Amino acid sequence: MSKQPPKLALSFLRWFCKPEFLEEIEGNLTELYEIQHRRSPWKANLRFGWNVLKTLRPELTRSLFPKYPINPITMFRHNFVITVRNFRRHKSSFFINLIGLSTGLASALLIYLWVNDELQMDKFHANDSRIYRLLEHVDEATGMKTGTHSSGSMAQALEEEMPEVEFAAAVLGPYDGITLSTGEKNVKSNGRIVNNDFFKMFSYSLIEGTVDNIWAEKNSIVISEALAQNIFGTSIDVLGRTLKLQHNEEYTISGIFENTPSNSSEQFSFAIAFEEFATQEGREHLLSWGSTPATIYVMLRDGVKVEDFNVKISDFVQIKREKEVRFRTPFLVSYSDYYLFGNYENGKQAGGRIEYVRLFSIIAIFIVIIACINFMNISTAKASRRQKEVGIKKATGASRFSLVFQYLGESTLITAIALVIAVGLVWTLLPQFNIITGKELNLNLQSVEILTMAALVLVTGFVSGSYPALYLSGFKPAAVLKGKVSSAGGETWIRKGLVILQFTISVVLIVSVLVVYKQIEYTQTKSLGFNREHVMLVERERPDNDMEHLDAYIEELKAIPGVINASTTGHNLSGGVWGVYGFEWEGKDPNDNTHFEHMAVYYEVLEIFEMDLVAGRTYSQEFSNEQDKAIFNEAAIAHMGLENPVGTTIKFWGREKEIIGVVKDFHFESLHNEVRPMLISLRPGNTEQWIIKVKPGMERDVIAGLEDFQQKNNPGFALVYSFLDEEYQKQYVAEQRVSVLSRYFATLAILISCLGLFGLAAFNVELRTKEVGIRKILGSSNMAILRLLSADLTKLVLVAIIIALPISYYLSSNWLTRFAFAIELEWWLFAGSGLVAMLIAFITVSMQTIKAAGANPVESLKEE
Template sequence: MLKNYLKIAFRNLLNQKIYSTIKIFGLSIGISACVLVALYIKQDLSYDKYHKNAAQIYRIGFSSKEESKTFYMAQSPALLGQTLKNIYPEIKSYSRIYFSGRILFNAGSKKNFEDRIAYADSTFFRIFSYDALVGDKTSFLKKTNSIVLTESMAKKYFGNQNPLGKLVEIDGKFDYEVTGVIKDVPKNSHFSFDFIACYSSLDKQPVSIYLPQWGATFGSYTYILTGNGFEPKEFEKKAVNFFKAYTEMVNVDWKINVTPMLDIHLNSHLDDEIEENSSVLKIIILSAIAMFILILAGINFINLSIARSSKRAAEIGVRKVLGAFKAQIIEQFLCESVLFSLVSFLFSCITVILVLPSFSQLIGLELGLNLNNNWITILLIFIGVILLGVFTGLSPALIISSYQPAKVIKGNNPSGIGKGNISNLRRGLVILQFTISMVLITGTIIVNLQLSYLRNYNMGFDKEYMIVLPTYEKVGKNYESLKSELDKIPGVLSTTAGGGSPISGNNFGASCRPHGVSNLEGSFPIIISSIDYDYMNHFGVKFIAGRNFSKAFSTDFPNAMVINEKMVKSLGFTNPQDAIGKSYFISLNGFTPKIIGVTKDFNSTSLHNEIGSQVFMVNPNWFSEFVIKIKSENLTSTIDEMKGVWVKFFPKYPFEYNFLDESIDKLYKSEEKYSQVIFIFSTVALFIACLGLLGLTSFITELRKKEIGIRKVLGAPIKNIIQIISGEFVILVIIANIIAVPVAYYFMNKWLEDFAYRIEISWWIFILSGGISLLIALATVSFQTIKAATANPVDSLKYE
């Protein structure tokens, strides 16, 4: 019997080439979308699980209150790890990790700026699991000036040579010995690096002055390895007063914050995260889109099967007259449906293999199909495909098997198709399809509007035609001379320097409270940035009280500070002028600078975050970036002249630069990729919905072809016939749009909550998305209705 069913199924598949192609194409695209999203989710859920002790690794941060709000910091003081281990026996080991930012790396004749260098304790490779390619992993980072390279960096700087024991130079003055090579850090890691050096070597670098200070964070993170049964919340309660014993002298009010490493990528969005993390909401949205696409493809299959069922009415009638039971008819059509599903799955496999490299590149992850010896996954996929075939074939099978032989043989409408419950089913499926399409169109529009808002938002400082030039210590010694030469270039408007550009993140975390106040409740977290005297003028930052830094005042370095509006409010002032002349205790180095000016707030991080309390101080020792404002004309020649000046001062070091506005755009790189993924899947979903609508239109015109013929014979114009057939679909699409509005609003508002600065969801967005879906629906329907309206009425009436 099964063999006979398969023969009939293959015969029908080949006889109805167009409709079979549409069915298979829709299902294969739906399955492909689900597979791609499933691979993405699998990758997102796999973060950090490659570490042997992943479940026992935790990151220790801290929280601090400011007014009624609590701030959660991922960074921590350098002294934290060892102190915790000495007090709490449940901590088996710890390691600090410090990310220094851009450095000049020199190995032999090869010199380049590198961005991904970390410093860690010798316990790092006992806590985290990385495969050693060269050297003994147990001895990595034990020497003070030792460094470990990743495989790609070893090949970049040493080719096929063994780098073990070779000396490399960092920033033109610090020598390190290569003690090992490890495999590249996997993509599914919440932090990554190309080089990792011994943490104790920081003692010789400028940052060393902050290592022994409890009241400062400077890019250092603390990880602990615990035993089984460790409870983060219980530990936080136990250590609730930990910081008071060590930090009261520097006036901070911090509390321990413990984050399981396996939760960081999807659930941690603290201040100063090492890298931007994903979120559970993104996974939910992408999963929903993939399921929507598959549902749309399934609806198409159902609609097209019902639409073509009248062509097989005579076959079913004859089978029933010859004694076929209803169950046998259902089995036959389910067998056909499963066959379609299997064929669609084969095509989807080809599709996934072809598009996976491009999709991986788009989302910035290394996705792969690896089913070797993974029989459980293969079995689940096979069962899923069979169930998909049963699901999509069950409704058409039940309808077709209910045909009444007498009506079929007489040529009447079999089983009342187009009326009652079946008609309601058809309408419900159309509404569902376009509700989903409308939600996806709305989501795509809102995501793109938010990205445009982020790119064009006035962050409070000038960002156009700003060139950022990284420096190192030797540049600092020649700062004034280099600045003077750069300012002489005709295309250069002004030059300044600092710890970095406003969004560089090269700053320090500390705490502040009024001098002489003894209770810790008065303290709040601040960010300290080191800048040159003309930094604020260079970026066009406005002052609302006091003055800017000036060399005319000898006390401006190092005993003065400029603060922002937010800090004025944190200090309890309503009038910024009242803060001028006041001195406040800063936990960093324990000094008490005086406020000389207040600037308007400007954003120094991505617009995901609110503006925090910020302190600016003059300190040439911490200048790490030049920022050069140039004219919009003759960019190439201006940059060439800048390069000439650089080579004149530093002939041995590379000239590398980037534009500030491009760096700001990179802050939203993940949203950009996310937008592209949603756009692609939304387009696919809409296309599949249109295929389904095409099938439904075919279904309607097939049922009403005699009516259309009679209307044409009676003189009805083609325009009226098109309106009669299209009218019902227009109403259904409008109903779908009405249903989609609250659904789209809820989910997109949830997504926008991740941004401190966001667009408002306006009514015109829904009008636009509804209009797009309506126009596309009309265009799709018109294709089939025009064909039916222009057909010869004799063809539909000659047998009457």
């Protein structure tokens, strides 16, 4: 016989052709092939394929579905009944699975809501894809800093000189605690100073007034609906009414905008015009190219590539400053992406909030996986109980596919029940979750959410059901019905692997929680170089350059009972405020543009903060010309490389200043950062807050006294105060949240894992009841049996710990690198976590084994 026809075409034909015709058709096609093959093998192949394709006719192909289908509804009902009966018969494993899956799904849902909200942040602007934020790389010669602010003139200059720019907005602020008043009514509010383009560019929709003429009149103010409600009790007919800002200038309301949505990173209640504000006398620096007070947003025209545009504007500042400043390189980043990707290190994008989004997504997936593993392990461990069912079904002609379908249906059903419970859990936990995360999340069951949940159920059901389904449906009916318990080695191996995986994840989570907790504790207890206890900060409301006034006020404050000392400061040591450059000292590298933090103080501020002096003295009223003196921190002295700093003269913004003192380094920023160089200068004009040292326990009296003080000296302004240690905490909000959340989720993970372990232990014990009975009769002690029964599972946990520790070491040391000042990773952190996991697992297992070991052997052996 000559050559065979092409295999692929042949098997295709065999697949689709009606079986009753196949004999004839295949025969005919093959015969034709053989005839043709003698003439041209190549053509014969082609011809055969063509003929096969031509055979694809409705009359000749078989139906996709069997000719006599099993009634799907009956089958479905049957499967459903079997499933429900099975749940009822094995209540304990049903509840273990249900609890595991529902808590797992609930945490996944919560995390989904949070992640989704984070990802949607700032995306609501209609022109989102074209709105950018302008940042500046600043080459300080000692490193690249990325500045978030730019010069006030930048917006206008870009709009006028760059044809690619459609709108450019300059924004000053946020200004918190601004008092707006009408008549007797005073309201504290927060606002922005924005230029003409701001409302054109962003989608903060105006309810009253139009984008084109809100800034038409001088002294216009645009307020939010909520603020209008708050001040006037209504948002209707308030256009044209007037408001006083800080009891000073009067503004006319020219527009009302919808409250800023919760998914906007910018939250503000009023806005006034930048063009007007910045051109007033004494505010020249706002428009100067030398300073960077404004946030700049740019909206490019359709089709402009931001990469090209960035190249074009890279020397924009340089040109504006006539080549004097070479080190500022402006560039644009997507406005809505900036929220998640806001960190820059040495001129490169380096994560940001996205890291937490990723972290929690991973945790959610892990928790669901742990719950799925419970289901897999318990179902396969109990497989022997369902072998008969499988055997009979197969013997009566069930295909493997229909069995797989049945078990997947079972797991999907339990997941669906779990989801209902999970939704209930999310519902009740959401308010609490919102407090922890500081968000306003809702579980509104819209089509997107319902689709997501359906997908979640299907995926979870599939993952948890896949292995049991394949395993159970693989039994050999003959062997099973004969009573042979098939127990392949591979099956227990997989189950063990899954337990190890579960506990590895749990241990990693425990270690992470401990590390985060220790680091937070460290930030709370580390000596910062100043005393933040019992220090109150009070808003001063107006700048005051008159020293005699200040002295009088301070005397008044000191007279309040409970006040130990009082002064005024421009820096509350809870985060960087004001960076300055332009120092000149002997031996300075001319390219060095390092920003020094500038702390404006008045007399006695250093004493209130209880800072240590390394050399020299602090500012004192006993000396004259103190405003021409300077105090630096150690970091600044080290940066300038001065040997004997006290008495040395440096130049700052063209004026000579004599160094009179050096303070020991203290942490004026969070511990994420190294201590940067700092200048402390006596500049009462730049101070903003009263700083008051309070006698412990006298806080209430002091606040009462301050109320009177405020009434008398700042009538119409509500008293705004805070405590320094609270302000300090605010720097670690993100870490606190992570700490709390990870604690909850880690607890959950280990609970679910233990639930699964509990189920497995219960089953193991049950299987070995007879063995235990015989061993006891032969003289085994309770302890020996306990050891025997517990060993298997605890060994697995031990392996998990060994795997988990290096992973968690890697992860936590990675996390700690974001702190300049971090805890040491000590061995006991890991040993402790391992021990805890071990102990929890052991207790879980022994709850079952102790019962079995103590049982009377007669009970287990009397039957059969």
